[in-house]
Amino acid sequence: MSCQHLVCAQCAHPVIEGRCALCRANRERMHNHGFAGLPPALIVLLLVVLLFVTLAVKHLSGL
Secondary structure: OOOOOOEOOOOOOEHHHOOOHHHHHHHHHHHOOOHHHOOHHHHHHHHHHHHHHHHHHHHHHOO
């Protein structure tokens, strides 16, 4: 679902415009679909860093 077509019950304007605090909070909540509140791009970056750390440890230990 997108907030593009939703109308705020408090200010009666589209939620996408974020005119009031309720609009901004709901827009942020709807656009934040990551795990544990993290954006998906950050999760992918953390997984890549974990992969490189794992490879570095494996290389340094000689396995």
